[in-house]
Amino acid sequence: MSDETVKDTHRISSHAVPPRDRSHLHLEAPEKPHLDSNELIINMGPQHPATHGVLRVILKLDGEKVLGTECVIGYLHRGVEKIGENRTYTMFNPYVDRMDYVAAVSNGLGYCEAVEKLLNVEAPARAKYIRVILTELNRLASHQLWLGTHALDIGAMTPLFYTFRDREEILKIFEKYCGARLTTHAFRIGGCQYETYAGFEKEVKNFLTFVAPKIDEYEELLTTNRIWLERTKNVGVISGADCMALGVTGPVLRASGVKWDVRKAQPYAAYSEFDFEIPTGENGDTYDRYLVRMAEMRQSLRIIEQAVNGIPEGPIMGKVPKVIKPPVGEIYHSIEAPKGELGYFIVSDGSTQPYRLRVRPPSFVNLQALDVMVRGLLVADVIAVIGTLDIVLGEVDR
């Protein structure tokens, strides 16, 4: 390594690019360690128990109050988008599951629908229904995992085990349908690969009756819990305007009062045929986000119920050529992933491999809101806010 880069190694960013301008954090050491202004720069390091994966947050503290934060990401960067440029469309499908590993099914749905839009092929009705059922089940599982870890960060140990017990049932259905629990690779471009196994509808119906009272159990434990209210009410407040300015989407946006859900705004994959509401909050604090996500779980149950009852017969795979060579052009297609609006921007140059494949992950964009929400709070709240943003580092770093 040239000595120039060696000199850089002690800097935060190691490659030889001139370090970014961080003057807004005024990280330079305070001139005289005066007693009352003891600004403190501490690292909530990459391997911190409460940062849901490898996120490093540089906290600038005045005593206990947070003055400013800076998130250092990239510890889980695998270069999925660059790999996409050297894979054919069907070969890239499994990579998509590894981005937001908690909600793998909705990643797959987004990608497949984007490519179908490129090919302007329509998936058959039965495939659309199956896609909706599995995506909503995956939304439920993702919200359950969020609730368990979020409650654990704030101190309540019990909800974690309740949520994981119920999430297990969903993973069993996934395993029976597509052989995998987490990285499901359930869908293919043009429809679904596998016909639903015998008893799929009965099992999903049993699951619906099983999980409905369980969600009430979570609410019983937390919603009216004095300490939970005290730790979440008006903590990490963000207004609707700030959300829109930062491009924040999903439950965080809806909790701030903005009624925007891609499933309603730009319906895709048979969502237009089901009726469900979009829960919204008023003052955009952690407690409202908690209520919005709990209401969303119930709405998902409603959607799944309607989908299972009305699933049509018919083929599950549209007419898609063996070798997919989409016409030259670019499209942007977004779906409502559990964390927010997950978008795919694909540019095809007519060959079997996309020229450019850009993913717009919701967690990456929502993470920008952390700094706005956390200023002025205490260190213990930073963990609560990271939890309520529901970020998954696989999606943030791609």
Add this chain to the structure above:
Amino acid sequence: MVPITTFHYLVVAAALFVLGVIGVLTRRNVVIILMSIELILNAVNLNLVAFSRMWGNLHGQVFAVFMVVDAAAEAAVGLGILIAFFRNQETINVDEIDLLKW
């Protein structure tokens, strides 16, 4: 074993008192000086209680309780001054505290 009389307690109290005075006069660190003052106050308390035991009434003990109250107030204010001073001057050595206004 000669039985313990008030005289024994007075000797112990005197010893503690002298130790406190040595501490106040010789140490440089303000905190240690405050602690030596606590030592002196303890010696006084011991005397009070010993005499109340000797005279058989409770005046000494009640006064000892008041002495403890006073010691608490004195320690709080003393440490308050120490913190205020340490924040500005970065030093707690009695020798260097020689300015009336800083």
Add this chain to the structure above:
Amino acid sequence: MLNQFMSYLGSNVTPGSANNQLWALIYVFIIFAGVSLAVVAMNWFERKALAHFQIRLGPMRVGPHGLLQPIADAIKLMLKEDIIPQEADQFVFWIAPVIGLLAAFTVYTVIPFGPSQAVSDMNIGILFMLGVSSLGVLGIVVAGWASNSHYPLIGALRSSAQMVSYEIAMGMSVVSAVLMTSFNKDGTGTLSMIGIVRSQQDQGIWFLFKFFPLGLVAFVTFVIAMIAETNRAPFDMAEAESELTAGYHTEYSGLRWSLFMLSEYAAMIAVSSIAVTLWLGGWLRPFPNLLHAPAWDFIFSLFPGLTFLGLAAIAFIGVARMPAHFSFKIQRIGLAVFAALLGCMALLLLLLAVAGRSADSSIAARFREGIDYVYWFILKVALFMYLFIWLRATWPRYRFDQLMRIGWKVLLPITLGVLVLTAIVGVLAS
């Protein structure tokens, strides 16, 4: 020596007041062994109960249903390497857990397990208890400082600030209970713990229900202050905080760390036994004055035997439900032996209850009475232990500033209010 030993047997006064040092020493050893045993049992009970709260089984592998788990933990902690940080202050690092342990265990000299079952009946019992529990803070402060690293220092300062502020609320609620003792005929209250239980007996009512809402409010504030004092459940800010790693005992390991755990559990048992003594009528069986007929006495004296019988039954069900696989053979035998042990304990107690039925001062009757007193006391303390675990399982954690706000702005005014109201109501009533 022998006559000193025998002379005490007949008297029904605590060894302290009968100034019989030998028996006081024996009582100290009994209480010390009893509390250590209770801490071991509490360790197992906490893990199992917490697990079953969270729909999981808890330790099942070491011994039948994890019964040998605490022993395994103890051995593990003893064998673990005892690391002392490089620049740490050796002496202070070593003395910190000792101070904590001293503070936690000296409270037991004052706690009355029965009218004569206490090490000594000091007439400033409550004052002594408050004083010693305030010394526990020093152990934690010094431990945090001695580890010589950033996070334990902050953890130690936080937990000691918490303990100091809740100590005041605890003191005030104790004073209101002591005030209640003075509303008897001759109007003289008492600070001695046995005296307090006696006055609850004379006034025929537990202080929990005396002047109805006041006793209850004082009790609840004491329980909240008690939980905060031992850094437990919703107030376990110091050690379970995600960004403070493990609070003041981060740098401790091995046996030294287990001393901290021992003193935490011992402090928990001590503080809940004080709550029992002050509000729930220490060793009094329920309704001692109302249901005073000898028949009732006999029924209540059967309780110890019945509880052991219940435990033995549960153990036997455990043995029956254990799968017949040969790898479970050793566990089945172990559990069967344990069940048999509990069974014969139950039999013994039932026999004693029957033998000591008459209220005369025969050996059996006095022995049964002693057993009853200790049994009721321990039953009430066990309920408190379950409360600690229940809170730990269901409640999230308070943030530090909320915790301090509650300590100063909520609990303190309430306890002062209760104190004043108790005084007013007491004066009006008498």
Add this chain to the structure above:
Amino acid sequence: MNSAFFPALQLALARPFIASNVSFLASLITPPNADMAPVATPFFFYLLSGLAVAGGVLVITRRNPVHCALALIVTLIAVANLYLMLYAPFVAGVQIIVYAGGIMVLFLFVIMLVNIERASKDRRFNRIWPAGLAAACALMALFVSAFVKGRTLFPDRMIKLPEISNTQEIANALYGEAGRMGQYTFTFEIASLLLLVAILGAVIMTKKRI
């Protein structure tokens, strides 16, 4: 008092030699005359006062302020036990709660918060320590002479105070009894005023931005 402390000990070792020593030890613990409470025995007195004086010496000699604080705690608790021997349980309780549990925690907080320990690495004693020592010795000489001469002034008797109602009587002195104002009720109010002033002073001085 001829019986040995532990019968087993007696059997294991030579009988006559141990019997005499053990009875000596036993005599230390048990009170010379019946009415004196067991604690007020010479053995405990010398033990506690030795502890107190040793703690005092450590307080003024240790370099590290936290060690001084710990030594002061030892002294405080030793003195509290001396109060117990002087039939003053209430004062002993107050001493432990307010002094050892309250003020010492305040001292340790200040030492740690303001990490004075870093600033105290330099010399411990100031330059004119011999003068201080000489003054202290003069003071000691004064005490000794006062004791020697004044020995006959005080009646040398130890009235056995009723320990049971000690707290009761102090309360009567402080708050008055059966409607009558106690002797110290007025001073008690002034003491609370003093504490209020101290609290305000301490808070105002330490606040960063008032």
